[in-house]
Structure formats: structure tokens, C-alpha cells
Amino acid sequence: MSRRVAHSSFWETADVVFGSALLGALALQWAAPLSLPGGLFTPVFAVAGTALIVAGVALIVLARRELRRRGQPADPGTPTSALVTTGVFSVSRNPLYLGVVCLLSGIALVANLPWIFVLLLPALIACHFVLIAPEERYLDAVFGEEYQRYAASVHRWLGRVRRSPQFPEAQ
Numbered sequence: 001m002s003r004r005v006a007h008s009s010f011w012e013t014a015d016v017v018f019g020s021a022l023l024g025a026l027a028l029q030w031a032a033p034l035s036l037p038g039g040l041f042t043p044v045f046a047v048a049g050t051a052l053i054v055a056g057v058a059l060i061v062l063a064r065r066e067l068r069r070r071g072q073p074a075d076p077g078t079p080t081s082a083l084v085t086t087g088v089f090s091v092s093r094n095p096l097y098l099g100v101v102c103l104l105s106g107i108a109l110v111a112n113l114p115w116i117f118v119l120l121l122p123a124l125i126a127c128h129f130v131l132i133a134p135e136e137r138y139l140d141a142v143f144g145e146e147y148q149r150y151a152a153s154v155h156r157w158l159g160r161v162r163r164s165p166q167f168p169e170a171q
Contacts, residue, residue, distance in 0.1 A: 004079055013075075013076075013077075013131075014096065014097055014100055014127070014131060017123055017126045017127050017130060017131060018097075018100045018101075018104060018123050018127070020119075020123070021104065021116065021119040021120055021122070021123035022104060022107075022116065022119075024115070024119045025108075025113055025115035025116040025118070025119050026113070026115075028115040028118075028119075029113055029115050034114045034115055035112055035114065036109070036112050036114050045109040045110070045112070046109070046110055048106075048109055049105075049106040049107070049108070049109025049110035049111075050106065050110060051106070052102045052103070052105045052106030052109065053102070053103055053106035053107065053110065054106075055099075055102045055106075056098075056099045056100065056101070056102030056103030056104075056105075056106060057099070057103060058099070059088060059092075059095045059096070059098055059099030059102060060095075060096055060099035060100070060103070062087060062088045062095065063087070063088050063089065063095040063096045063099065064096070065087070066084055066086060066087035066088060066089060067084055069087075070082055070084045070086070072084055074096065076131070076134075076135050076138075080139075080142070083139065083143045083146055083147055083150060085150050085154070089154070090154065090160070091154065091158060091159060091160060092154065092155070092156075092157060092158050092159075093150070093151065093154050093155065093156050093157075094132060094156060094157060097127055097131065097132070098157055098158060101120065101124070104116050104120060105117070105120070108120075132156065136151070
């Protein structure tokens with residue numbers, strides 16, 4: 001029996017999972033300030049953070065554009081009628097979540113908010129269990145073998161599975 005949507009509660013969204021980490025980091029920074037190492041690292045953090053912000057925004061924009069191009073919703077609380085495996089989805093099964101992680105990491109570096117890194121770990125764990133696992137079950141129930149082939153060929157976060165000459169069936 002397949003579910004009609006991957007998520008049905010308002011709190012089962014990336015906005016809540018990752019937004020909570022950001023708000024928690026801001027509150028912790030106010031209550032117990034924490035700083036990244038300064039000195040020569042400051043410009044390195046600024047450049048790396050800016051690159052992560054740009055990469056995160058690019059992933060989010062490209063993923064939303066690809067979903068829109070294929071006529072599919074970006075909201076996992078809305079039913080989907082086609083499996084999107086093109087564009088950034090050809091190298092990440094979760095480019096929207098990956099984009100948010102890059103964006104938050106970049107903000108942490110640029111704004112000197114190391115608490116984001118501390119709270120990103122529980123947010124990633126919540127992301128897996130609250131967001132990704134139900135979405136994977138939903139997609140498997142709706143698309144079956146097509147989704148299973150896709151999941152076997154594209155990593156959850158980043159990269160394609162290499163084909164082994166010894167095991168060509170492992171994509």
C-alpha cells in the first residue's frame with residue numbers, strides 16, 4: 001500500500017528541521033558566544049563560506065528549476081507523478097537538502113557562527129529520519145523498480161555509484 005504523500009505534517013519540512021538548527025545556533029550564540037579561530041583563518045573562512053553559500057543557493061535553484069521543468073512539486077507534502085533523475089538529481093538524490101547544508105555551513109563560516117556546525121549534526125540526523133527515509137519509502141512505493149534503479153546509481157547526498165568491472169550490475 002503506497003502513501004499519497006511523503007509527508008503530511010507541517011513540521012516534516014526542511015524549513016523546520018534546518019531552520020530549527022539555525023535559530024538554535026543564533027540563540028546559543030547570544031547565550032554562550034563561540035568564535036571560529038581568527039587571524040589568518042578569517043579570510044579563508046570568508047572565501048570558503050562564500051563559496052559554500054553560492055554552491056548551496058545554486059543547488060537549491062537548479063533543483064527547483066529541474067522539478068518545475070518536469071512539472072513536479074518541490075514540496076514533499078504534495079504527490080508526485082514522475083521521478084526526476086535529470087539535472088542535479090543525476091548526481092544527488094537530495095540536492096535541495098544538500099543545498100541547505102552548504103548554505104548553512106557557508107553562513108556559519110562567513111558570519112562566525114560555529115554553533116551552526118554543532119547543531120547541523122542533529123539536524124542531519126533528523127533530516128535522515130524525518131525527511132529522507134519517508135520520502136524514499138514513498139518513492140519506492142510509487143515508482144518501485146524505477147526508483148530502486150535510480151537509488152542504486154545515485155548516492156543519497158552526492159555522487160554517482162561507480163560501476164565495477166567485476167560487478168557490472170552494481171550501478
